[in-house]
Amino acid sequence: MAQVDPIIVMESVCKFFGSLRALNNVSMSVQSGEKVVIIGPSGSGKSTLLRTINRLEEIDSGRIIVNGFDLHDRRNDINKIRMEVGMVFQSFNLFPHKTVLQNLTLAPMKLKKLSRGEAESVAQELLEKVGIQDKAAAYPSQLSGGQQQRVAIARALAMNPKIMLFDEPTSALDPEMIGEVLDVMVNLAREGMTMVVVTHEMGFAREVADRVVFMDIGEILEEAPPGQFFQECSHPRAQRFLSQIL
Amino acid sequence: MIEVSDGAAIPRRKDAGLFSAWRISFAGAILILVYLAVSQPDPYYEILRFIPDGILVTFQVTICSIFFALILGLITGLGRISRNRIVNSAASIYVEVVRGIPLLVQLFYIYYALGRFVRLPDMVAAVIAMSICYGAYMGEVFRAGIESIHKGQTEAARSLGFNQAQTMRYVIIPQAWRTILPPVGNEFIALLKDTSLVSILAVADILRRGREFAAESFAYFETYTVIALVYLIITLILSKLVSHLEERYNHYGPG
Numbered sequence: 001m002a003q004v005d006p007i008i009v010m011e012s013v014c015k016f017f018g019s020l021r022a023l024n025n026v027s028m029s030v031q032s033g034e035k036v037v038i039i040g041p042s043g044s045g046k047s048t049l050l051r052t053i054n055r056l057e058e059i060d061s062g063r064i065i066v067n068g069f070d071l072h073d074r075r076n077d078i079n080k081i082r083m084e085v086g087m088v089f090q091s092f093n094l095f096p097h098k099t100v101l102q103n104l105t106l107a108p109m110k111l112k113k114l115s116r117g118e119a120e121s122v123a124q125e126l127l128e129k130v131g132i133q134d135k136a137a138a139y140p141s142q143l144s145g146g147q148q149q150r151v152a153i154a155r156a157l158a159m160n161p162k163i164m165l166f167d168e169p170t171s172a173l174d175p176e177m178i179g180e181v182l183d184v185m186v187n188l189a190r191e192g193m194t195m196v197v198v199t200h201e202m203g204f205a206r207e208v209a210d211r212v213v214f215m216d217i218g219e220i221l222e223e224a225p226p227g228q229f230f231q232e233c234s235h236p237r238a239q240r241f242l243s244q245i246l
Numbered sequence: 247m248i249e250v251s252d253g254a255a256i257p258r259r260k261d262a263g264l265f266s267a268w269r270i271s272f273a274g275a276i277l278i279l280v281y282l283a284v285s286q287p288d289p290y291y292e293i294l295r296f297i298p299d300g301i302l303v304t305f306q307v308t309i310c311s312i313f314f315a316l317i318l319g320l321i322t323g324l325g326r327i328s329r330n331r332i333v334n335s336a337a338s339i340y341v342e343v344v345r346g347i348p349l350l351v352q353l354f355y356i357y358y359a360l361g362r363f364v365r366l367p368d369m370v371a372a373v374i375a376m377s378i379c380y381g382a383y384m385g386e387v388f389r390a391g392i393e394s395i396h397k398g399q400t401e402a403a404r405s406l407g408f409n410q411a412q413t414m415r416y417v418i419i420p421q422a423w424r425t426i427l428p429p430v431g432n433e434f435i436a437l438l439k440d441t442s443l444v445s446i447l448a449v450a451d452i453l454r455r456g457r458e459f460a461a462e463s464f465a466y467f468e469t470y471t472v473i474a475l476v477y478l479i480i481t482l483i484l485s486k487l488v489s490h491l492e493e494r495y496n497h498y499g500p501g
Contacts, residue, residue: 054405083407093402096498097420106416107406139498152402159406 005068007032007163007194008053013062015048015218022048023059024218032162035195037205037226040215041241046198049215050167053196054085067162083111086156090168092148094140100127100151101136104158112159119158126154130184146177150184157188164188166197202246206230214238272482275475282472289465293456293472300455301476307372307451308438314377315437316430319384324414326389337385344382350443352379357447372444380437387433391426392418424495431488435481442477452476 006029015023022045030036038046051057052064055071055078064071069081095103104123108114114122127133130150132143140148149169156164166185170178182204189195189208199205205212205226212229214222214237222235230246233239282290325337344352356378357371366374395418403413445454453473460469 056401056405079404079407079409082405085405087402087405089398089402091398093396093398095399095402095417095421107408110412110416111407141498156406 006030007067008196009063009065010049010052011063011065013049013052013059013064015045015052015057015059021218023052026062026218026220028213028220028223030163030194030196032194033192034210035189035193035208036197036211036213037209038196038198038213038215039200039202039205039241043217044215045218046215047167048218050165050196050198053163053165054082054087056087079111083107083159084162086159086161086164088149088152088156088164088166088169090171092140092145092152092172094148094152094155096140098139099136100132100138100140100143103140103151103155107155108158123154123158126157127151129157129187130154131180144177145173146180149173149177149181153181153184153188163194163196166195166199168198168200170199170201200245202230214241216241268482268486271478275478275482279472279475279479282468289463289468290472292463293459293465293469296459297452297455297472297476300450300452301480303449303454304438304441304451304480307369307376307441307444307449308434310373311376311380311441312434312437314373315380315384315433318377318381319388322381322385323388323392326385327392341382341385344379349375349379349440350446353443353447368444368447368449372441372447372449376437376441376444379440380433383433384430387426387429388422390429391422394425395421427495428488428492431485431491435484435488438484439477439481 008028008030010026010028013023013026014021024045026045026049028036028049038049040046048057052059052071053066055064059072066081067084069076071078071081095106098106101120101123104126105114105116105119108119108122109116124133124136127136130153132147132150132154135143135147135151140151143151153164153169169185170181173181178201182201185195185197185204186208195208197204197209209226212222212224212226213220214229214233214235216237222229222233222238224233229238230242233242279290279294283294322337322340325333326341328334328337347355353372353375356375357366357368360366392414399417399421400413403417404410408416441451442453445451445457448454450458456469456473460466463469
């Protein structure tokens with residue numbers, strides 16, 4: 001079956017925090033293999049939008065379909081859907097009581113019932129891919145921020161997901177460590193992973209994104225390929241945002 | 247300019263504790279017991295020979311009770327953080343009620359008051375009462391420990407596809423254990439001391455054995471001196487054990 005249908009579809013999604021409208025009638029879709037970068041000022045709802053895609057954030061109305069499954073259909077097992085959707089957090093959220101290797105093998109062993117040997121060989125491969133194979137036995141607290149985030153990416157990849165979500169993956173890092181994490185993400189993009197990335201790294205957006213989505217006050221105000229977006233974006237708020245950060 | 251040394255002159259905490267309160271109390275208790283037993287074998291040595299059966303019973307009651315209290319505490323702690331209203335209220339009411347009734351009254355209630363419907367063996371009644379009482383305290387300890395784990399840990403686990411129970415089991419509880427361990431250790435010691443209350447039922451624990459000895463010999467002063475020292479030595483050993491465990495689990499990583 002050819003992937004003609006988009007892998008993520010959001011239809012008129014609304015989300016409130018109390019009386020604050022975090023997402024206002026947002027509709028968006030992502031094709032399989034597409035890289036979408038979401039940008040916008042803080043408080044614009046971009047992280048909230050990302051977190052609704054694996055239902056870490058519940059929505060108040062609308063519909064979200066991931067991988068063909070409606071997230072809010074009670075018949076669908078949200079845990080099964082989440083196994084196909086990797087997520088990387090701003091604050092890494094590695095399991096501090098587990099070694100790097102155990103961080104990577106925990107979910108595959110418990111959820112996919114891989115044997116320890118299988119899970120560890122997958123984990124070793126992934127650690128090599130993110131360039132920290134020599135830290136397999138270390139604990140997260142012994143790693144730098146950049147290394148921790150690369151482990152977090154590898155941990156998400158260990159479940160062999162179809163989609164990867166990145167929630168400001170470099171915002172908590174010291175400047176000199178941002179590059180190593182972005183490199184891993186660029187490589188991942190080249191391999192054809194479907195990626196939705198919330199970030200302030202405009203260089204990354206330019207290089208990798210198929211589409212840049214600009215959000216403010218809970219709405220998508222502009223959507224365009226990066227070349228077009230950065231050169232001739234028309235929305236005044238997007239222009240103002242770009243002039244502030246570029 | 248202040249010359250900063252590499253800290254070699256600063257005594258390490260462990261060295262400073264040579265004359266710590268713990269050491270003085272422990273050595274003092276042992277020395278007094280030995281001195282009394284040697285200098286006045288009658289009645290002190292006799293008392294010391296009479297009590298060990300009671301120590302065994304005290305430990306039995308303590309270990310059985312702590313076992314059930316931990317299970318009850320875990321269930322209660324999880325109930326207290328549950329978003330299910332019924333489960334949450336049930337756990338909260340249990341904690342409120344149990345914490346509001348003195349342990350001695352709970353013991354009487356289960357043994358004598360409920361004795362109208364079921365006549366429980368003394369030992370069983372004692373363990374049930376202690377477990378129910380300490381289960382409530384443990385519940386609060388577990389709740390606090392679980393709530394001390396950062397929300398990001400739950401999110402990371404859930405995003406990998408773990409369900410709520412698996413997240414608790416593989417990610418949250420193993421981490422919360424570090425926070426939980428010191429207060430659980432303290433509850434364990436408190437529970438051991440409170441088992442002396444079961445001596446009012448016909449459970450032959452340390453205190454009960456002592457009372458029996460004293461009633462026969464009229465050596466009240468001598469008997470209760472020994473009893474106090476025996477309890478003190480046991481709890482001092484336990485508190486040392488707990489603080490060792492605490493230190494061991496104080497950090498993640500090798501060593």
